[in-house]
Amino acid sequence: MTKQIEINPERCTACRICEFTCSTHNFGEINPLKSRIKVRIISRDFFFYPVVCQQCGKAPCVEVCPKDALSRNETTGAIELSEDDCIGCRLCVKACPFGAMGFSKETRLADKCDLCGGDPECVKHCFYGALEFKEIDKVSEKISMEYIKKIKDAMEEVEI
Amino acid sequence: MTTENFGWTGKHIRVNLTASTITVCENDQRIMTQYLGARGVGAKYMWDEVDPKTDALEPNNKLIVATGPLTCMPPAGNRTYFVTKSPLTGGIANAGVGGYFGAELKFSGFDFIIFEGRAKSPVYLWINDGKMELRPADHIWGKGTEDSEEILLAETDPMAHIAAIGPAGENMVRLANVITGGVTGARAAGRGGVGAVMGSKHLKAVVVRGTGGVKIADLKTFNKNISKIWKYWEDPSPSCAQGLGQHGTIGVLSFTNNLGILPTRNFRTGVFEGAHKISGETFAEKYSARGARPSKACFGCPAGCARLSVVNEPGYEGKGEGPEYESVASLGSVTGVDHLPAVIKAGRICNDMGMDTISAGVTVGCAMELYEIGALPEKDIGYPLHFGDHEALLDLVQKMATRDGFGWIMGEGSYRLGERYGHPELSMSVKKQELPNYDPRGVKGQGLAFVTNNRGGDHCRAEVNCSEIYETTMLGYWSPEKDVDAHAIEGKVEMTIHYQDYSAWAYDSLGFCYFLLMDTPEQDVVDLLESATGIKFGGVDELNKQGERIFTLERLFNLRAGLSAKDDTLPKRFLTEPMPDGPSKGQVFEQDQLLPDYYRMRGWDKNGIPQKEKIDELDLS
Numbered sequence: 001m002t003k004q005i006e007i008n009p010e011r012c013t014a015c016r017i018c019e020f021t022c023s024t025h026n027f028g029e030i031n032p033l034k035s036r037i038k039v040r041i042i043s044r045d046f047f048f049y050p051v052v053c054q055q056c057g058k059a060p061c062v063e064v065c066p067k068d069a070l071s072r073n074e075t076t077g078a079i080e081l082s083e084d085d086c087i088g089c090r091l092c093v094k095a096c097p098f099g100a101m102g103f104s105k106e107t108r109l110a111d112k113c114d115l116c117g118g119d120p121e122c123v124k125h126c127f128y129g130a131l132e133f134k135e136i137d138k139v140s141e142k143i144s145m146e147y148i149k150k151i152k153d154a155m156e157e158v159e160i
Numbered sequence: 161m162t163t164e165n166f167g168w169t170g171k172h173i174r175v176n177l178t179a180s181t182i183t184v185c186e187n188d189q190r191i192m193t194q195y196l197g198a199r200g201v202g203a204k205y206m207w208d209e210v211d212p213k214t215d216a217l218e219p220n221n222k223l224i225v226a227t228g229p230l231t232c233m234p235p236a237g238n239r240t241y242f243v244t245k246s247p248l249t250g251g252i253a254n255a256g257v258g259g260y261f262g263a264e265l266k267f268s269g270f271d272f273i274i275f276e277g278r279a280k281s282p283v284y285l286w287i288n289d290g291k292m293e294l295r296p297a298d299h300i301w302g303k304g305t306e307d308s309e310e311i312l313l314a315e316t317d318p319m320a321h322i323a324a325i326g327p328a329g330e331n332m333v334r335l336a337n338v339i340t341g342g343v344t345g346a347r348a349a350g351r352g353g354v355g356a357v358m359g360s361k362h363l364k365a366v367v368v369r370g371t372g373g374v375k376i377a378d379l380k381t382f383n384k385n386i387s388k389i390w391k392y393w394e395d396p397s398p399s400c401a402q403g404l405g406q407h408g409t410i411g412v413l414s415f416t417n418n419l420g421i422l423p424t425r426n427f428r429t430g431v432f433e434g435a436h437k438i439s440g441e442t443f444a445e446k447y448s449a450r451g452a453r454p455s456k457a458c459f460g461c462p463a464g465c466a467r468l469s470v471v472n473e474p475g476y477e478g479k480g481e482g483p484e485y486e487s488v489a490s491l492g493s494v495t496g497v498d499h500l501p502a503v504i505k506a507g508r509i510c511n512d513m514g515m516d517t518i519s520a521g522v523t524v525g526c527a528m529e530l531y532e533i534g535a536l537p538e539k540d541i542g543y544p545l546h547f548g549d550h551e552a553l554l555d556l557v558q559k560m561a562t563r564d565g566f567g568w569i570m571g572e573g574s575y576r577l578g579e580r581y582g583h584p585e586l587s588m589s590v591k592k593q594e595l596p597n598y599d600p601r602g603v604k605g606q607g608l609a610f611v612t613n614n615r616g617g618d619h620c621r622a623e624v625n626c627s628e629i630y631e632t633t634m635l636g637y638w639s640p641e642k643d644v645d646a647h648a649i650e651g652k653v654e655m656t657i658h659y660q661d662y663s664a665w666a667y668d669s670l671g672f673c674y675f676l677l678m679d680t681p682e683q684d685v686v687d688l689l690e691s692a693t694g695i696k697f698g699g700v701d702e703l704n705k706q707g708e709r710i711f712t713l714e715r716l717f718n719l720r721a722g723l724s725a726k727d728d729t730l731p732k733r734f735l736t737e738p739m740p741d742g743p744s745k746g747q748v749f750e751q752d753q754l755l756p757d758y759y760r761m762r763g764w765d766k767n768g769i770p771q772k773e774k775i776d777e778l779d780l781s
């Protein structure tokens with residue numbers, strides 16, 4: 001299984017239920033700062049984007065970690081953090097191109113999304129379809145199907 | 161008292177603007193349990209600390225900005241209330257707002273803020289978690305809410321949330337509101353002129369950044385309770401619930417027009433021939449950023465009723481949040497304007513200036529009628545002012561906010577405008593606050609709520625129309641098997657009282673948005689509250705009693721402020737002029753039959769004064 005969280009920003013309403021769900025599930029309190037998924041907003045443009053770890057194939061956080069504290073869980077596909085090995089140097093925080101790597105003020109260690117062990121809670125509670133948990137193949141399948149439908153319509157229009 | 165706080169954060173802030181002092185206080189748990197939060201706690205502190213006869217715009221008035229125990233919790237706990245003495249009605253004001261401000265205040269560690277006195281020069285309050293300071297605001301005084309917010313975010317924290325007033329509040333326009341989210345999509349604490357009170361205190365804005373958490377007493381049960389309410393939402397009765405996601409509140413405009421209760425040309429009739437031009441369907445097709453899909457939601461809400469509009473027509477171009485149904489009807493059908501880009505722009509001006517769209521639109525409608533009957537001379541305005549003139553609408557809302565020329569008297573609201581020109585009865589208001597957009601001749605329970613709601617002409621403090629027209633199962637009056645006749649008066653007194661008491665606790669004091677409660681049984685709200693706070697409240701009846709206590713306390717405040725039974729009345733238009741056309745044709749509002757019953761069932765005397773037994777029963781003596 002190679003599933004990942006797919007983000008559809010055009011559907012996100014910035015309701016932040018994902019932040020509520022993540023922080024209560026993982027930390028037992030409502031705390032958007034601790035949430036491993038965070039809705040970022042570009043003001044005036046009304047652009048909302050839930051930022052969350054993409055579990056990259058060639059993950060900069062894994063590559064930069066001096067203590068090998070980050071590794072892939074082959075069952076879930078998630079890159080997981082070993083708190084025993086992490087020293088809290090924050091190199092991974094800087095390395096992540098999305099700003100998705102978290103850092104705990106309490107433990108002074110890195111903190112990241114582990115896909116809730118393979119069944120992410122945030123996705124289950126996204127009412128708007130802004131978050132989907134999908135097989136990677138399905139993502140490209142959806143895009144290509146939409147693409148060929150457009151070609152078909154265009155061809156019908158010019159009656160080829 | 162428990163040492164750990166659930167639901168509530170357990171603390172509040174007292175800010176004395178005259179002395180520039182900020183004090184952190186522990187909540188009095190007895191008050192929190194009895195009055196819950198938000199509107200209830202605001203009413204309690206106003207009663208205890210403010211002489212109701214105080215001039216609303218003098219330093220002795222206080223402003224309480226309060227959240228509820230469920231603010232920052234799904235589904236739709238996101239409300240903040242601005243409670244004060246209203247410069248518009250002279251009674252109590254409690255303006256509620258969604259968005260993210262309230263949640264952020266809780267994350268900063270506080271349930272509410274009490275503002276006292278008046279700053280020497282403009283200031284804003286910056287709450288950065290536990291650190292607080294009053295900062296000078298001279299550089300943003302005079303600026304609109306959008307620009308103010310952008311500047312404040314830049315000089316505090318880009319992740320902060322802001323409640324600010326615009327020029328209308330600064331100029332103490334009696335229709336001024338407080339805007340949250342000026343640049344991320346404006347939401348308004350709209351009614352009662354609460355923005356003018358902020359302006360009178362020289363308080364430009366409250367900026368909050370909170371990085372703490374809020375704890376829930378029994379998370380597992382709480383989550384189960386949320387899922388239950390979510391289910392009602394996903395599988396609603398054939399109500400406007402589904403429509404809210406699709407079209408937002410503007411979607412109901414066609415509906416109220418079809419029922420013949422869409423206020424048109426200063427409430428002369430309930431059918432607007434131009435309704436299709438300003439309807440939710442037209443909006444979705446032409447101006448909605450995402451068409452007929454949710455564009456934005458308040459904190460934790462699965463409904464997403466907010467719309468984002470994009471207008472490209474030259475002269476009206478711009479982006480903004482809204483418009484809501486109430487704004488489109490007040491600025492549109494009430495003024496006879498069917499030019500949607502102009503209505504949207506008028507709404508944007510109101511948001512940026514910090515002015516209530518309902519009161520602003522209805523005041524313009526009143527001016528138009530005064531002009532058309534010859535009571536308001538053209539020379540006072542500077543041009544002819546006919547119904548349907550959208551350029552005049554845009555001119556007047558701007559002038560009203562800045563108190564420019566003729567706009568000065570309009571900024572006093574429709575009642576004082578009508579009084580000035582000899583026709584106060586043409587002000588479509590109760591207790592001098594402009595009516596929202598349901599013609600009471602066609603919805604009798606809602607009409608009774610307009611008459612008796614403590615903050616004056618208002619629909620939110622008792623949404624009786626959820627049973628009367630919207631076919632929701634709220635409070636169990638309507639069901640697929642049992643229709644409610646909107647024109648009938650039978651049973652409406654009991655229904656209105658039930659709605660008033662319920663709204664006083666279940667949404668206004670818990671910090672909930674009532675949209676999510678339209679198909680939720682009362683007991684489920686009790687369960688949610690108890691699992692969040694860990695406190696047993698006893699059940700639905702006990703909480704409705706707490707709602708009655710809050711409602712009655714506000715009534716007592718109003719009576720002491722000088723309001724009386726004579727203020728419990730709709731304008732005579734609704735009592736004597738039958739609805740001229742449409743499905744509600746021939747209807748009048750039977751106030752003489754409804755109001756005495758209402759007083760009696762409330763346990764008040766014939767002058768609308770709560771009797772001693774009632775006061776004792778509610779533990780208010």
